[in-house]
Amino acid sequence: AQSVSQHNHHVILSEAASLELGCNYSYGGTVNLFWYVQYPGQHLQLLLKYFSGDPLVKGIKGFEAEFIKSKFSFNLRKPSVQWSDTAEYFCAVKAGGFKTIFGAGTRLFVKA
Amino acid sequence: GAGVSQTPSNKVTEKGKYVELRCDPISGHTALYWYRQSLGQGPEFLIYFQGTGAADDSGLPNDRFFAVRPEGSVSTLKIQRTERGDSAVYLCASSSTGRGLTSGANVLTFGAGSRLTVL
Numbered sequence: 001a002q003s004v005s006q007h008n009h010h011v012i013l014s015e016a017a018s019l020e021l022g023c024n025y026s027y028g029g030t031v032n033l034f035w036y037v038q039y040p041g042q043h044l045q046l047l048l049k050y051f052s053g054d055p056l057v058k059g060i061k062g063f064e065a066e067f068i069k070s071k072f073s074f075n076l077r078k079p080s081v082q083w084s085d086t087a088e089y090f091c092a093v094k095a096g097g098f099k100t101i102f103g104a105g106t107r108l109f110v111k112a
Numbered sequence: 113g114a115g116v117s118q119t120p121s122n123k124v125t126e127k128g129k130y131v132e133l134r135c136d137p138i139s140g141h142t143a144l145y146w147y148r149q150s151l152g153q154g155p156e157f158l159i160y161f162q163g164t165g166a167a168d169d170s171g172l173p174n175d176r177f178f179a180v181r182p183e184g185s186v187s188t189l190k191i192q193r194t195e196r197g198d199s200a201v202y203l204c205a206s207s208s209t210g211r212g213l214t215s216g217a218n219v220l221t222f223g224a225g226s227r228l229t230v231l
Contacts, residue, residue, distance in 0.1 A: 004154075032218050044155070044203070044222040051218075090154050094218050098168040100145075102154035 002027045004093050006103035013081050014111045021076040021106050023091030033074040034092040034100070035065055044090070050074065061085070083112040114138075116223035118204050124229045125194055133189045133226045137206030144187050145220065146179055147203040155203055161187060162209075194230045201225040 007022035025031065035047040048059025055067040065076045074091060091103040117136040125131055137144050142163055147155035157171040161181045169179070176194075181187040191198055205220035 006154075009152075034219070036220075036222075043224045044205075044220075046219050049219060092154075098143075098160040098162075099157045099171070100218070100220060101157065102147075104152070104154045 002093060002095055002099075002101045004091050004101050004103035006089075006091050006106050008106050009104065010107045010109075012109045012111065015083055016080045017110075019076070019078040019081045019085070019108070021089055021091075021108075023074045023076065023103060024072050025074070025091075025093040025101075026072065027093060027095045029095060031096075032094040033065070033067055034094070035059065035063070035074075035076050036090045036092060036102075037087050038090070039087045047076075047089070081108075081110050083110045086110045116204055116206055116221055118202075118223035118226050120226055121224060122227045122229075124231065126231050127194060127196060129194050129230075131191045131194055131228060133191075133202050133228070135187045135189070135204030135223060137185065137187070137204070138221055139185075141206035141208055141221075142184070143207045143209055144181060145205045145207075146187070146189050147205065149201045149203055149225070151200075158189070158202075191228075194228075196230050199228055199230045201227050 003026045005024045033050040036044045037047045038044045048057050050057045050067045058064050063078050067074050086109050088105045088107050090105045092100050094100040119134045144161040146158040149155045159179050160168040164184045176192045179189045203225045205222045207220050
Protein backbone atom coordinates (compact mmCIF):
# COMPACT_ATOMS: atom_id res chain seq x y z
CA ALA A 1 0.00 0.00 0.00
CA GLN A 2 1.07 3.55 -0.61
CA SER A 3 2.41 5.53 2.31
CA VAL A 4 3.89 8.96 2.87
CA SER A 5 6.47 9.71 5.54
CA GLN A 6 7.29 13.20 6.75
CA HIS A 7 10.52 13.35 8.71
CA ASN A 8 9.81 16.16 11.11
CA HIS A 9 6.67 16.64 13.14
CA HIS A 10 7.63 20.00 14.59
CA VAL A 11 10.10 22.59 13.30
CA ILE A 12 10.94 25.92 14.91
CA LEU A 13 12.90 28.50 12.93
CA SER A 14 13.77 32.16 13.22
CA GLU A 15 12.76 34.53 10.44
CA ALA A 16 15.16 34.52 7.47
CA ALA A 17 16.33 30.98 8.24
CA SER A 18 16.22 28.42 5.46
CA LEU A 19 13.65 25.65 5.50
CA GLU A 20 13.71 22.09 4.27
CA LEU A 21 10.95 19.64 5.11
CA GLY A 22 11.51 16.02 4.18
CA CYS A 23 8.97 13.77 2.48
CA ASN A 24 9.35 10.21 1.28
CA TYR A 25 6.73 8.01 -0.30
CA SER A 26 6.42 4.33 -1.05
CA TYR A 27 5.19 3.56 -4.55
CA GLY A 28 7.20 2.34 -7.49
CA GLY A 29 5.16 3.69 -10.37
CA THR A 30 4.21 7.06 -11.77
CA VAL A 31 3.03 9.49 -9.13
CA ASN A 32 1.60 12.94 -8.71
CA LEU A 33 3.12 14.73 -5.71
CA PHE A 34 1.77 17.61 -3.68
CA TRP A 35 2.45 19.83 -0.74
CA TYR A 36 -0.61 21.25 0.97
CA VAL A 37 -0.53 23.89 3.70
CA GLN A 38 -2.92 24.76 6.50
CA TYR A 39 -2.45 28.22 8.00
CA PRO A 40 -3.87 28.85 11.49
CA GLY A 41 -7.65 29.10 11.30
CA GLN A 42 -7.77 28.30 7.60
CA HIS A 43 -8.47 25.17 5.63
CA LEU A 44 -6.04 23.01 3.68
CA GLN A 45 -4.86 24.52 0.43
CA LEU A 46 -2.44 23.60 -2.31
CA LEU A 47 1.10 24.94 -2.00
CA LEU A 48 2.64 23.25 -5.03
CA LYS A 49 2.39 20.14 -7.20
CA TYR A 50 4.46 17.90 -9.43
CA PHE A 51 2.93 15.97 -12.31
CA SER A 52 5.74 15.56 -14.85
CA GLY A 53 8.67 17.35 -16.45
CA ASP A 54 11.11 19.50 -14.52
CA PRO A 55 11.56 17.83 -11.12
CA LEU A 56 12.09 21.20 -9.45
CA VAL A 57 8.71 22.84 -9.02
CA LYS A 58 7.89 26.30 -7.79
CA GLY A 59 4.87 27.09 -5.68
CA ILE A 60 3.31 30.08 -4.03
CA LYS A 61 5.08 32.36 -1.56
CA GLY A 62 8.58 31.40 -2.64
CA PHE A 63 8.30 27.70 -1.85
CA GLU A 64 9.82 25.05 -4.08
CA ALA A 65 10.12 21.27 -4.01
CA GLU A 66 12.37 18.79 -5.73
CA PHE A 67 11.24 15.38 -6.92
CA ILE A 68 14.07 12.82 -6.72
CA LYS A 69 12.69 9.63 -8.21
CA SER A 70 15.60 7.44 -7.16
CA LYS A 71 15.09 8.44 -3.54
CA PHE A 72 11.27 8.45 -3.63
CA SER A 73 11.49 11.92 -2.14
CA PHE A 74 9.74 15.27 -2.61
CA ASN A 75 11.32 17.68 -0.14
CA LEU A 76 9.95 21.17 0.38
CA ARG A 77 12.30 24.14 0.58
CA LYS A 78 12.27 27.88 1.12
CA PRO A 79 15.47 29.94 1.27
CA SER A 80 14.21 32.47 3.82
CA VAL A 81 11.11 31.91 5.93
CA GLN A 82 8.80 34.60 7.25
CA TRP A 83 6.64 34.71 10.35
CA SER A 84 3.61 34.33 8.07
CA ASP A 85 4.87 30.87 7.01
CA THR A 86 3.85 29.51 10.38
CA ALA A 87 1.50 26.68 9.43
CA GLU A 88 1.16 22.94 9.14
CA TYR A 89 2.55 21.39 5.95
CA PHE A 90 1.37 18.12 4.45
CA CYS A 91 3.07 16.08 1.76
CA ALA A 92 0.69 14.01 -0.39
CA VAL A 93 0.90 11.41 -3.15
CA LYS A 94 -1.51 10.21 -5.80
CA ALA A 95 -0.48 7.11 -7.71
CA GLY A 96 -3.03 6.55 -10.44
CA GLY A 97 -5.91 5.34 -8.34
CA PHE A 98 -8.56 7.47 -6.75
CA LYS A 99 -6.88 8.24 -3.46
CA THR A 100 -4.53 11.00 -2.53
CA ILE A 101 -2.56 9.81 0.49
CA PHE A 102 -1.28 12.34 3.02
CA GLY A 103 1.63 12.33 5.42
CA ALA A 104 1.19 13.08 9.11
CA GLY A 105 2.17 16.72 8.65
CA THR A 106 4.91 19.03 9.90
CA ARG A 107 4.09 21.95 12.15
CA LEU A 108 6.32 24.91 11.38
CA PHE A 109 6.63 27.78 13.83
CA VAL A 110 8.59 30.82 12.70
CA LYS A 111 9.79 33.16 15.43
CA ALA A 112 9.57 36.83 14.57
CA GLY B 113 -20.51 27.80 -5.14
CA ALA B 114 -17.13 29.46 -4.98
CA GLY B 115 -15.65 26.91 -2.63
CA VAL B 116 -16.38 23.63 -0.86
CA SER B 117 -18.95 24.15 1.84
CA GLN B 118 -19.32 21.85 4.86
CA THR B 119 -22.00 21.85 7.51
CA PRO B 120 -22.13 21.81 10.43
CA SER B 121 -18.77 23.31 11.29
CA ASN B 122 -19.01 21.81 14.77
CA LYS B 123 -21.08 18.93 16.06
CA VAL B 124 -21.14 17.64 19.61
CA THR B 125 -23.05 14.44 20.20
CA GLU B 126 -23.36 11.65 22.71
CA LYS B 127 -22.00 8.18 22.28
CA GLY B 128 -24.46 5.98 20.43
CA LYS B 129 -26.18 8.78 18.52
CA TYR B 130 -26.53 9.14 14.75
CA VAL B 131 -24.75 11.98 12.92
CA GLU B 132 -24.92 13.41 9.40
CA LEU B 133 -22.27 15.67 7.92
CA ARG B 134 -22.92 17.52 4.68
CA CYS B 135 -20.62 18.61 1.87
CA ASP B 136 -21.45 20.92 -1.02
CA PRO B 137 -18.60 20.74 -3.56
CA ILE B 138 -17.47 23.27 -6.11
CA SER B 139 -20.01 23.52 -8.90
CA GLY B 140 -19.03 21.28 -11.80
CA HIS B 141 -16.57 19.16 -9.84
CA THR B 142 -17.47 15.54 -10.50
CA ALA B 143 -15.07 14.02 -7.99
CA LEU B 144 -15.79 14.28 -4.25
CA TYR B 145 -13.70 12.92 -1.38
CA TRP B 146 -14.21 12.49 2.33
CA TYR B 147 -11.23 12.44 4.67
CA ARG B 148 -10.92 12.22 8.43
CA GLN B 149 -8.25 14.09 10.36
CA SER B 150 -7.49 13.18 13.93
CA LEU B 151 -5.37 15.33 16.22
CA GLY B 152 -1.71 15.27 15.18
CA GLN B 153 -2.40 13.26 12.03
CA GLY B 154 -2.73 13.97 8.35
CA PRO B 155 -6.00 13.56 6.47
CA GLU B 156 -7.01 9.90 6.25
CA PHE B 157 -8.92 8.84 3.12
CA LEU B 158 -12.45 7.55 3.71
CA ILE B 159 -14.37 7.45 0.43
CA TYR B 160 -14.36 8.84 -3.10
CA PHE B 161 -17.31 9.57 -5.40
CA GLN B 162 -17.20 9.99 -9.14
CA GLY B 163 -20.60 11.43 -9.96
CA THR B 164 -23.27 9.63 -7.95
CA GLY B 165 -21.38 6.41 -7.34
CA ALA B 166 -18.84 5.55 -4.69
CA ALA B 167 -15.81 4.54 -6.75
CA ASP B 168 -13.64 3.69 -3.75
CA ASP B 169 -14.93 3.26 -0.20
CA SER B 170 -11.95 1.31 1.06
CA GLY B 171 -11.16 3.88 3.73
CA LEU B 172 -14.44 3.64 5.62
CA PRO B 173 -13.41 2.19 8.98
CA ASN B 174 -16.47 -0.03 9.51
CA ASP B 175 -20.13 -0.46 8.61
CA ARG B 176 -21.22 2.34 10.95
CA PHE B 177 -19.94 4.77 8.33
CA PHE B 178 -21.84 5.38 5.11
CA ALA B 179 -21.87 8.16 2.53
CA VAL B 180 -24.20 9.10 -0.31
CA ARG B 181 -24.22 11.52 -3.20
CA PRO B 182 -27.63 10.93 -4.81
CA GLU B 183 -27.59 13.67 -7.44
CA GLY B 184 -23.87 13.88 -8.09
CA SER B 185 -23.42 17.13 -6.20
CA VAL B 186 -24.04 17.37 -2.44
CA SER B 187 -22.78 14.48 -0.35
CA THR B 188 -23.72 13.34 3.14
CA LEU B 189 -21.48 11.31 5.42
CA LYS B 190 -23.54 9.31 7.89
CA ILE B 191 -22.21 7.81 11.11
CA GLN B 192 -24.37 5.44 13.12
CA ARG B 193 -23.95 4.54 16.79
CA THR B 194 -21.15 7.05 17.24
CA GLU B 195 -18.20 6.15 19.45
CA ARG B 196 -15.71 8.40 21.24
CA GLY B 197 -13.04 7.27 18.77
CA ASP B 198 -15.02 8.84 15.92
CA SER B 199 -14.14 12.30 17.26
CA ALA B 200 -12.16 14.06 14.55
CA VAL B 201 -12.39 16.71 11.86
CA TYR B 202 -14.16 15.36 8.80
CA LEU B 203 -12.90 16.99 5.63
CA CYS B 204 -14.55 17.10 2.25
CA ALA B 205 -12.68 17.88 -0.95
CA SER B 206 -13.62 18.07 -4.59
CA SER B 207 -11.74 18.05 -7.88
CA SER B 208 -12.59 18.26 -11.54
CA THR B 209 -11.96 14.57 -12.06
CA GLY B 210 -10.75 11.52 -10.20
CA ARG B 211 -8.90 8.58 -11.61
CA GLY B 212 -5.67 8.86 -13.55
CA LEU B 213 -2.80 11.27 -13.47
CA THR B 214 -3.97 13.87 -15.97
CA SER B 215 -2.03 17.02 -15.39
CA GLY B 216 -4.00 19.59 -13.45
CA ALA B 217 -6.90 17.33 -12.71
CA ASN B 218 -5.83 15.92 -9.39
CA VAL B 219 -5.68 18.96 -7.18
CA LEU B 220 -8.04 18.74 -4.24
CA THR B 221 -9.96 21.78 -3.02
CA PHE B 222 -10.88 21.31 0.63
CA GLY B 223 -13.69 22.63 2.73
CA ALA B 224 -13.18 23.98 6.23
CA GLY B 225 -14.20 20.67 7.78
CA SER B 226 -16.78 19.49 10.29
CA ARG B 227 -15.40 18.98 13.78
CA LEU B 228 -17.18 16.06 15.42
CA THR B 229 -16.93 15.52 19.16
CA VAL B 230 -18.47 12.39 20.65
CA LEU B 231 -18.93 12.59 24.42
